[in-house]
Structure formats: structure tokens, C-alpha cells
Amino acid sequence: MATASNLTSITLDRQLALDSGKALDNVEIAYETYGELAADKSNAILIFHALTGDQFVAKTNPLTGKPGWWEIMVGPGKPIDTNRYHVICANVIGSCIGSTGPASLAPDGRPYAMRFPVITIRDMVRAQVALLDALGIERLHAVVGGSMGGMQALSLAANFPERTDRVLAIATTARHSAQNIAFHEVGRQAIMADPNWNAGDYYGTGASPDKGLSVARMAAHITYLSEAGLTDKFGRRLQDREAKSFGFDADFQVESYLRYQGLSFTDRFDANSYLYITRAMDYFDLAEEHGGASSSGSLADAFRGAGDTRFCVVSFDTDWLYPTSESRNIVHALNAVAAPVSFVELSAPYGHDSFLLECPALDRVVKGFIG
Structure with missing residues (x-):
């Protein structure tokens, strides 16, 4: 495995409480930024990465030498235009590209390994909200994510609705199915x-x-x-x-x-x-999270506090991992609480990975929604 070194990171100044009831101290969040932050900090976009992604969304990964994983979408003049927006992308906790995870050193000086606490998607989002606090960004222009990144985008909308104006969730789901x-x-x-x-x-x-x-x-x-x-x-x-x-x-x-x-x-x-x-993804179930002690809440309950946050949900017709029916469930839940939402199923031959590949229709949707 490539060694993470000399990465941009920040150590959180507060303990990070986790859904498991445990907590992490001295959490390090590795992140990258692209484009200038406006004086009033109104142009920030937070991009969440997928399962094996990282913070290098729009520049060469210094660990692998490969291009950024979404350079097709993010950069000067691209649908997420870094000439206009300040883009932030952080490595999730639990990962291995600079943020605190099982390979990190525990307080005793040895790697956590399996002593690392089990985390959830909501824990990942808590860590990134703490990063926003450290950066002094109270409200985002948008959060964007595909696959596991879309789960995080939905989780932020459900748990921290005051932190963003727009939510773009692509090729994702509100809960992991038995097949997943x-x-x-x-x-x-x-x-x-x-x-x-x-x-x-x-x-x-x-x-x-x-x-x-x-x-x-x-x-x-x-x-x-x-x-x-x-x-x-x-x-x-x-x-x-x-x-x-x-x-x-x-x-x-x-x-x-x-x-x-x-x-x-x-x-x-x-x-x-x-x-x-993968365990965090398997535990993900927004309806269950917002069902109280009975865990019987509906998905709509998760979005009742969304207010005037705008949503855009995108699926692909060949994605059998998170099929269009999963996106429709999200849209129906948002409709139930009168949240402003647009939805589109795009045609692409590539399956779930379509959001990472050349898809002009997706470019148009993203550019139009981000504004």
C-alpha cells in the first residue's frame, strides 16, 4: 500500500463522538481544495468520495501518480467550475489516504488495526462537518457525491440541513440492500x-x-x-x-x-x-436512523428538517448496484416533505461507474443544478 505523507490535513480540536458510543481523539482529516474561496465564503462546494476514493478529486494523486478521480467533472470551465467555486474534498475517516483510520497510530503509539472503532456514514459526515467548522465555512453552496459519496450527501442533508443550499446525490441509495x-x-x-x-x-x-x-x-x-x-x-x-x-x-x-x-x-x-x-456502508439506513427507539421511521422523516434545501437525484439505467428504484425511493421521501427536488434517470452503458466516466448528459445536469 502506498504511504501517505506530506498531505494537507488538519487535526480536529475536539473529540469526535461516534454512533457506536465510542469516540476518537485527535482525529486527522486529510483534504484538498480547488479554486478560491469567496470573501463571504458563499461559493464552497463539498464533494464526498466513494468507497475507494480519496481527496484528490481534481489533481494528480501524489501517492499513485494517477489523475484525479473526477477531473472529468471538476476543474476550470468544467461542470463544477473551480473558476467560480471553492471545492473541498476530504478523505473519509476509516480510510488510508491521510485521515484517521485503522492504520493510524492509536494513543499507545501502535496502529489501531482492529481496535479502531466501527464507524458509520453519519460518523464520516460528522468528521467533515467538523472540518468545515475548522475552515470557518458555515454553509455550503452545495454538497455533491456519487455512490458512497451520495450516501454522505444525503446524510448531511438529513443530519445537518442547515449546512448546505443544494444536495446532488448521484447513483446512490438511502440504505444498503441485502444484496449489497x-x-x-x-x-x-x-x-x-x-x-x-x-x-x-x-x-x-x-x-x-x-x-x-x-x-x-x-x-x-x-x-x-x-x-x-x-x-x-x-x-x-x-x-x-x-x-x-x-x-x-x-x-x-x-x-x-x-x-x-x-x-x-x-x-x-x-x-x-x-x-x-464497507461495514459503514452496510450499516447505512437513513430511515432507521430517524425512526427513534422503535427504528420504524420512514425515509421521509429523515428529511423533515431539510427546509428550503434543494435536491437533485440522478440514477443510471444500467446501474444494477443502486438501481433507479432506489433513487425513486429518495425522491418520493423528499416529495412527502415538500422538499424541492429534481430527478433524472440517465442512459449510459457503463453501469454504476457511469458517473465517473464520459457522460455528457450528466455534465449538463450537474452544471445546471450547481448553477
């Missing part, structure tokens, strides 16, 4: 079955559970793509050979692709972080 949880559990079990996982205590041993993490990434990556996209890109074409090997090497191009995705992922991500972040 099942896919994540396969990944977690792959990691924990790797002998090098060592009950999470592998830091400093020179051996990490790369094989397990690679399999976890391969399984998850399949859910980000569509059948049509896979067929178009790979079909049943063989990889660097003219005939089947009658063995278990990567005969097919799609096998080679998945193996590459898995192996390259281990260079930049921490296995324990993967466990913690």
Missing part, C-alpha cells in the same frame, strides 16, 4: 481468510493480506459494471492467445482485467480500511 451487504461480506471474508491478515495486526510485519484484498476488489468491481459494458469491452475474447489453455491461467480478457484491477488496488489501499468502510 452480501457482496461486501464476500470481500470481507476474502480479506480475513488471507493468512497474512493476522486478525488485522499485519502492520510492520512486511506481509499484508494482498491476495484477499485483491479478490475483494475483483468481486466489488464486477458490481460497478454492466453486463452490456462487459460484453462490449471484453466479450469472450481470449487474452494474448489464440486458443484456450485448458488450465486456470487468465484465458479470457475479462479475467485478466479483473486480476489487474485487484492487484493494482493493493498498491494504494489498506485491507483493514476496506473492512471498516
